[in-house]
Amino acid sequence: MTGFSYTIKQLALFCNAQFKGVNSEETILQLVIDSRKAKHHKNHLFVALQGPHHDGHQFIHELYQKGFRNFLISRAEFKTTDFPEGNFLIVNDTLTAFQNISQNHRLAFQIPTIGITGSNGKTIVKEWLNSCLQNRYKICKNPKSYNSQVGVCISVLGFKEGDEIGLFEAGISQKGEMGNLQKIIQPSLGVFTNIGQAHSENFTSLEEKVREKMKLFSETETLIYCKDHRVIHDVISSGNIPNLIAWSRKDASAFLFVKDIKQDGNQSILKVIHKNTENVFFIPFKDEASIENCLHLICTLLILNLDELEIQNGLMKLQSLAMRLELKEAKGNSLLINDAYSSDLDSLIIALDFLQQQSGNAKKIAILSDLDETGIPNTELFSKLSKLLQSYGIEQVIGVGTNFLEFSSLFSGCYCYKDTEEFIANLPSINLEKSAILLKGARRFQFEKIAKVLEHKNHETVLEVNLNALSENYHYFKSLLKKETKVMVIVKAFSYGNGTYEIAHHLEYHNADYLAVAYVDEGIALRKKGIRTRIMVLNPDSSQFTQLIEHCLEPEIYSFKQLKLLQGELEKRNLKNYPVHLKLDTGMWRLGFEKSEIKDVCSWWVKQKELSLASAFSHLASSENPKDRSFTKAQISLFSSMCEEIASYIKTPFLKHILNSSGILNYPEAQFDMVRLGIGLYGIGSEKLQNCSALKSVISQIKEVPKGESIGYNRAYYADKNIRIGIIPIGYADGLNRGLSNGKGHVFIQDEKAAIIGNVCMDMCMIDLRNIDAKEGDEVTIWNTQNHIHDMANTLNTIPYEILTNVSQRVKRVFLQE
Numbered sequence: 119m120t121g122f123s124y125t126i127k128q129l130a131l132f133c134n135a136q137f138k139g140v141n142s143e144e145t146i147l148q149l150v151i152d153s154r155k156a157k158h159h160k161n162h163l164f165v166a167l168q169g170p171h172h173d174g175h176q177f178i179h180e181l182y183q184k185g186f187r188n189f190l191i192s193r194a195e196f197k198t199t200d201f202p203e204g205n206f207l208i209v210n211d212t213l214t215a216f217q218n219i220s221q222n223h224r225l226a227f228q229i230p231t232i233g234i235t236g237s238n239g240k241t242i243v244k245e246w247l248n249s250c251l252q253n254r255y256k257i258c259k260n261p262k263s264y265n266s267q268v269g270v271c272i273s274v275l276g277f278k279e280g281d282e283i284g285l286f287e288a289g290i291s292q293k294g295e296m297g298n299l300q301k302i303i304q305p306s307l308g309v310f311t312n313i314g315q316a317h318s319e320n321f322t323s324l325e326e327k328v329r330e331k332m333k334l335f336s337e338t339e340t341l342i343y344c345k346d347h348r349v350i351h352d353v354i355s356s357g358n359i360p361n362l363i364a365w366s367r368k369d370a371s372a373f374l375f376v377k378d379i380k381q382d383g384n385q386s387i388l389k390v391i392h393k394n395t396e397n398v399f400f401i402p403f404k405d406e407a408s409i410e411n412c413l414h415l416i417c418t419l420l421i422l423n424l425d426e427l428e429i430q431n432g433l434m435k436l437q438s439l440a441m442r443l444e445l446k447e448a449k450g451n452s453l454l455i456n457d458a459y460s461s462d463l464d465s466l467i468i469a470l471d472f473l474q475q476q477s478g479n480a481k482k483i484a485i486l487s488d489l490d491e492t493g494i495p496n497t498e499l500f501s502k503l504s505k506l507l508q509s510y511g512i513e514q515v516i517g518v519g520t521n522f523l524e525f526s527s528l529f530s531g532c533y534c535y536k537d538t539e540e541f542i543a544n545l546p547s548i549n550l551e552k553s554a555i556l557l558k559g560a561r562r563f564q565f566e567k568i569a570k571v572l573e574h575k576n577h578e579t580v581l582e583v584n585l586n587a588l589s590e591n592y593h594y595f596k597s598l599l600k601k602e603t604k605v606m607v608i609v610k611a612f613s614y615g616n617g618t619y620e621i622a623h624h625l626e627y628h629n630a631d632y633l634a635v636a637y638v639d640e641g642i643a644l645r646k647k648g649i650r651t652r653i654m655v656l657n658p659d660s661s662q663f664t665q666l667i668e669h670c671l672e673p674e675i676y677s678f679k680q681l682k683l684l685q686g687e688l689e690k691r692n693l694k695n696y697p698v699h700l701k702l703d704t705g706m707w708r709l710g711f712e713k714s715e716i717k718d719v720c721s722w723w724v725k726q727k728e729l730s731l732a733s734a735f736s737h738l739a740s741s742e743n744p745k746d747r748s749f750t751k752a753q754i755s756l757f758s759s760m761c762e763e764i765a766s767y768i769k770t771p772f773l774k775h776i777l778n779s780s781g782i783l784n785y786p787e788a789q790f791d792m793v794r795l796g797i798g799l800y801g802i803g804s805e806k807l808q809n810c811s812a813l814k815s816v817i818s819q820i821k822e823v824p825k826g827e828s829i830g831y832n833r834a835y836y837a838d839k840n841i842r843i844g845i846i847p848i849g850y851a852d853g854l855n856r857g858l859s860n861g862k863g864h865v866f867i868q869d870e871k872a873a874i875i876g877n878v879c880m881d882m883c884m885i886d887l888r889n890i891d892a893k894e895g896d897e898v899t900i901w902n903t904q905n906h907i908h909d910m911a912n913t914l915n916t917i918p919y920e921i922l923t924n925v926s927q928r929v930k931r932v933f934l935q936e
Contacts, residue, residue: 121278122223123147126188129163130207132222133215135190138198139205146188149219149275151268153177163188163207165216167268174212190215213267220271220302227277231284232418233305233338235296235331237314239411240265240287246415247285250432251422253629255282256601262586265289270299288334292320296333307421308335308359309414310343313350314463328353335359342417344410345372363421365390365413374417379409390416397426401433405471412436434650435626448572450551453480456569457558463489463502469558470510477554484512485541485568487559488519500525516541516548518563538563542571579815579848580930582902585624587808591799592628594806595782603789604773606632608796610640610656626651634794638662641671654699654733657709663687667696672732676701676709681722681729688728697732702760704736704753704776716760720767733773733792734761742780742803750781754788761790779803801904802918812902813853813925817844817867817894820887829884830876834860842887844872846898849881853925854900857914859883866899866906867892 127142129135147161153174164181166174166189175193178201188205192212198204209215232247234240241263248259258281260273265287273286288299313328321327328349335341338359345351345364354362366372367379370391377396378389381404388399388409401412412433419429448454457469466489473482484507489499500521507515507529517526517534518541526534533548535541538559545568555572559565596605607630609622622633622644634654635641641653642665658666658673660683666673667687675681675698688696700719703710711719723729736757740746754776761774774790779798781788801809821843829835829843846865850856855863859877865885866872872885872892885898901907907918914921 121147122149122275124223126163126205126207129190129219133190133207133209133218135207135209135215137205137207140203141205144188144205149190149216151216151272153181160187162186163190165190165212166192167212167216168192216268216271217298217302220274223277224274224302224304227281227284229282229284230306231286231303232307232309233300233303233334234285234287234309234311235289235334236309236311239311239407239414240289242408242411243309243311243414244285244287246411246436247418249435249627249629250415250419250424250429251283251285254424256280257283257285259285260287263287263289267295267298270302274302290330293326293330296330297336300334300336303334305334305338306340307418308338308341309418310335310341310350310354311414312344312347312410324349325353332357340421342414342421344413345369363417365417374413374420376413388412388416392420399426399430399433402436405474407467407471435629448550448553448555450553452550452553452555452572453477454569454572455554455556456565457556463494463499463506466503466558467506469556470506470512473554473556474510480552480554481514482510482512483514483516483550483553483555485516485555485557485559485565486518486522487538487563487565488517488521490560490562496521496525500528504528514553518559518565538565538567542568545571578818579813579846579852580932581925582812582814582932583621584808584810584812587801587810588621588624588799589628591801591807591810592625592630592795595779595793595795595798598782598786599789599793602791604631604792606630606634606654606775606792606794607799608634608794609644610634610636622649622651623647631792638666638671641666642669645669645671652697660684667691667693672697672699674699674701674709676703676711678715678719678722681719685726685728694727695730696728697730699732700734700764702734702736702757704756704760705749706737706739708737710736713756713760716763720764724767731764731768731770731772733775734764735773735775735792735794736760738776738778738781738785741778741784744784750785754785797919797922800922802907802922805904807904809902809904809907811922813848813900813929814902815846815848815865815898815900817892817896817898818847818882819845820892820894821845831879832877835876835884843875844885844887844892844894844898845882846885847882848900848929849879849883851880851926852929853921854878854883855910855914855921855924858910862913863910866902867896872898 124146125142126137126144126146129146130137145161146163149165150162151165151167153164164186166178168174175191175196178189182201182204187203190207190209190212192209194208198206234244244259248257251257258277260269264270264273266289270286270288277284286303288296288303290296313324332353340361340363341354341359342363343350343354345366346368363373365374365376367376369375375391376388377391380387385400385402386404386409388401390397390399399416403409403412416429419432455469455473515529515532517532518538520536522534523536526532535544557565557569607625625633626649630651632652632654634656636656638655638658641655644653652672654672654674655666656674660680663684664687673684675684684698701710703712736753738750738753741750757776773792775792775794776790777785777788777793779796780803782793783804797803798807800811801807823829823837823841823843825837825839827837829837848854856878858874861873861875863874864871865874867890870890872887872890874883875886876884901910907921911918911921
């Protein structure tokens, strides 16, 4: 089967449901649990889940009015006769039915699956495994941290034809839950990360919690864990899993014995012994939690038969996951670490490790709420907390909550407040300047309000870049390619305006094969930021060949002059086989060697030893235009023949690539060995792509303008009646084109269009608020969808590329990852 595709009659059998409706043969392609995301689609089925604070049944009438027709419900008294065109599956419990459907879908895929559980590190180990394995396998995994009773169902329903391995994390908060998840995931290989106090309130002991988590591995053949966690080891040892794979810092007989760990700059050096052989692994982390996660990772990769070199290459590409901890500039020349994910001692230790890494010589301040989900009596809990904060050298503690008030005497010089509002009211009297601040609180305390007050605002206009959407686009394009086809991602022009280093870092994490920049300086900047992926320079200046070589950058070569200059520079340095990329002109009439020059180039090439041909490539002129299909096919044919001629002279293998983003979509048969992914990565070019960026500002001031008054420079606009206008701090110096002046362009406030009036100024513009109930400080959206960007491009008679790349670097980039 290609993916999730079942008739309603089949789903009824899966979950033992009663059917009422008009068509039980209707095919269902997707289950929906969030009514806000439900589309008018005859092949979707809405699952009406119920919980303490929600009931999906209350949205059925609204969805039916919108055209939705298929529903899974559990209220026997529900009047299905009110919905004459509806199809209803009726069960005792919709969550159980949802899980049964997921379990049956899982049974359709007989492929190895790795199950991961533990108190901390589940998501990180899963994502790091994905990073190390995604070039070897097609993987199905949990999105984000979808590890709950519902989240695992959603994840497993993602299995589709071609998937070769599953990576699923599982989390629980009470007894009786893990057995359900085992039936859905059915892992053949397990990873037990660690055990701690998170979500302990429903367990009488750590041992009881370990035994509940171990139910995930009741049918598992192989289990990876750290035997130094005594409670985990005792429970696992008393079980009957055939193949136990343990690592240890204490037991030399373990599958992987950690002989030594040393810190070197920003990395750690792990000396380990496996099968009587000592190996050394370098990892780009120093904190204990990341070291532990990496050791789980190494064991898993060894079991999956990766060799030491493959493992090391994977480890060095790992990056910290920014799903929970956010590092931002704060007011008063301070740093703010924002962690509102959970409030147990174990996750606090991870956050304190991060604070330790980032603080330098700054004063360390911890702003904490009462701790939830620990299962430890308060007297014991706050005593432990006090000692923990002292051990990390926390110089100032600020506590929020009634429990902190009660135990404030345990913390030297501690400020305590009963709730978040009281703390914010007292903030002006507290000196937080030149500090490293950890902000960590349980969700109920709404610490995001504190973060909003503390964060430093450089510019009220920001470009939000959604890294999750960028990842989805990257993997969408990957899904269109053959498994062996490599991907070069274009990050020139500040990554199409989105922020070069951050995007490059993210792509390196996702194992992009190559990056490409326009100029040598761009490549050097990436190297200085620690980017190790191979980088091609599309327009290298021959005067910078020295710097290019020193930073291991690979040039595009498009002329004999360049060839000879680079060869001479390499010859002076006695360097051989330096990788370069030959640009071929197949009809663009821009840079590149023409067909008539190939013989001379190759005859010269075979006589020298300084250069090695990494790739030959060309550029399609009009791959997005169906009217030019015959021209594009002629380009591809010419490129293929030119490469054949080159290969007749140069016998060493080289990569061939001609497709850009639209080429991948429209000419997949011309993949050759590699493709170049550019604007498509950022969500432009297909409705199947996700928009990655949102340009936002705020209303700085609102004015009432009398009828007949002129507005802005050159008095370009006159009020036709008494109107209300807003001034927003974005102008043509930020990338808002002056061609959008005087009603040609618009922005969005509360999803309502507000026309730009008067001329766009350098640093601001004015908007018409006559029909919008807005106030100063309200958010203004310039764009946040593909359609917005295309509409703006059409208005300006240009292309989306120009819109994106014109956002100036003074506009702060904010990178979001859930």
